[in-house]
Amino acid sequence: MTSFTDKAHSAEHLMRTLFAATPLQRNDHLSGLYDADIWLKREDLSPVRSYKIRGALNAMAKVRARSPGTGVFVCASAGNHAQGVAFVCRHFDVQGVIFMPVTTPRQKIAKTRMFGGDNVEIRMVGDYFDDTLAEAKRYCSDAGGHFLSPFDDLDVIEGQASVAAEIVEQLRRAPDMIVLPVGGGGLSAGITQYLRDVAPQTDIRYVEPAGGASLRAALNAGQPVKIDHVDNFVDGAAVAQIGRMTFDVLKSVPSDHVLTAPEDRICATIIEMLNVEGVVLEPAGALSVDALKDLRDEIKGKTVVCVTSGGNFDFERLPEVKERSQRYAGVKKYFLLRLPQRPGALRDFLQLLGPDDNIARFEYMKKSARNFGSVLIGIESSSPQNFETLFSRLDDRGFVYSDITNDETVAEFIV
Structure with missing residues (x-):
């Protein structure tokens, strides 16, 4: 053996x-x-540009050796597996049908089509991968093809x-x-x-x-x-x-x-x-x-x-x-500031910023019937310690604010 x-x-x-x-x-x-x-x-x-070509090549070669009459090769993938299968289909001059979710980025679709050429048909099915996979397996069974799993093979x-x-x-x-x-x-x-x-x-x-x-x-x-x-x-x-x-x-x-x-x-x-x-x-x-x-x-x-x-x-x-990297490193933060609606309030806030603090986002909603307005602020700085200094200054001047940098629910909608 x-x-x-x-x-x-x-x-x-x-x-x-x-x-x-x-x-x-x-x-x-x-x-x-x-x-x-x-x-x-x-x-x-x-x-x-990935290792996926290896598994696709080995599996397709072995299937063809065991069953020379194997027809179409089928896979479901939104990325590297699809590209590997497409490349190998063209190499062996066999036909492949690749199922991709409708939400797949155009760049990945284009590269899969480029690697496979006329040997590959791409079918866009389903908003979620589970739907795409189910349809690929259903088609494979109906067509009498061979399903190429991305890993469980x-x-x-x-x-x-x-x-x-x-x-x-x-x-x-x-x-x-x-x-x-x-x-x-x-x-x-x-x-x-x-x-x-x-x-x-x-x-x-x-x-x-x-x-x-x-x-x-x-x-x-x-x-x-x-x-x-x-x-x-x-x-x-x-x-x-x-x-x-x-x-x-x-x-x-x-x-x-x-x-x-x-x-x-x-x-x-x-x-x-x-x-x-x-x-x-x-x-x-x-x-x-x-x-x-x-x-x-x-x-x-x-x-x-x-x-x-x-x-x-x-x-x-x-x-x-870049955004997520900066947030992880602590050099970019988002917070909600309660700003008094009076002349000079914004200037008072800006004077609290340090020399390395840069405003990356500023959205202010002025409401005529209220004494305070809400401001969404994004600030980039050169060091996490600079935010400790800034927040200390805000506290000393009585500003009310909330750090929402790590609030995933809020960040998903406004950051």
């Missing part, structure tokens, strides 16, 4: 028929910051394991630790199984977005469970329920080896990697780098590999990412 390691090596060889190994690069900035030997496995530099898991095979080969040894992003679990299951066989001494840490911690929920329950609410900001890893096949591999993972990354902090990491390193990462692609903040004490002096899983970042999201 062929071992999983052999299957992973076969998948790695298969990848070379389509693209070169993605780079494993030492990062001097992160290495200096954490006093460790930090390497990035740049899956964001694959032909589709043994062939896909083997394909993703080729990432680990490349890392060991490129580093010429196994790292002390590897940090993996987790969504549905295909990548983490493949790499975990490979390293258990080849390098059991390597520590593995898993990181999920705080708003989509499906692995942690499954470990707590002892089985895959659907979490009640998912924050879709980290769209490449925000999965409501981890796969059953992937959880079979990951069910023995110690719960304290699974980290959760706050979405706003991930934004800060995206901005840091873009500004300092010129590396464009999507939110899911930044997860492993972001987790280093929680691993600082564990990784000192060690060789650590972070898998940067994707770089399909829509730059229309950059203002939101």
Whole structure:
């Protein structure tokens, strides 16, 4: 019987028929910051800017070998899996039908169409992914096609394991630790199984977005469970329920080896990697780098590999990412100010601002029958400590205000 390691090596060889190994690069900035030997496995530099092409290629090749007469390949995806499937359909010159939610950004639709060309038909169905998935499976059954799961498929898991095979080969040894992003679990299951066989001494840490911690929920329950609410900001890893096949591999993972990354902090990491390193990462692609903040004490002096899983970042999201990064860092705040309706009141407030305090938003509603008006103010500053000084001045002058920066309900409507 062929071992999983052999299957992973076969998948790695298969990848070379389509693209070169993605780079494993030492990062001097992160290495200096954490006093460790930090390497990035740049899956964001694959032909589709994510590792998803690996699972799609391996699964499609194996299906075609087992069943040469297989007709259409079907998947449901709003992102990287769709692009990987499209690319591989064109490579094998087979037909694919890709179902996407109606709400999918045009950029992702255009890239999927570009990668697949005439070999792919895109169908926009449903406002929510669950509706899209149900329709894709219904169509697949009616058409007698093969459904390509983004993660819960043994062939896909083997394909993703080729990432680990490349890392060991490129580093010429196994790292002390590897940090993996987790969504549905295909990548983490493949790499975990490979390293258990080849390098059991390597520590593995898993990181999920705080708003989509499906692995942690499954470990707590002892089985895959659907979490009640998912924050879709980290769209490449925000999965409501981890796969059953992937959880079979990951069910023995110690719960304290699974980290959760706050979405706003991930934004800060995206901005840091873009500004300092010129590396464009999507939110899911930044997860492993972001987790280093929680691993600082564990990784000192060690060789650590972070898998940067994707770089399909829509730059229309950059203002939101910058905004959330600033709020996380404490250098931007929003508050409601109760301002007296008298001449000079606004001037009195403005004189309390420090030299590094910049007004980013100001909305004032004057009401003629009232003594006070409400003002929504957004302020950017160079340091969180500047807000302590500002609020102290406001208190001393008797201004009434409310800090709404972290009030998600209010921020959703007015920020």
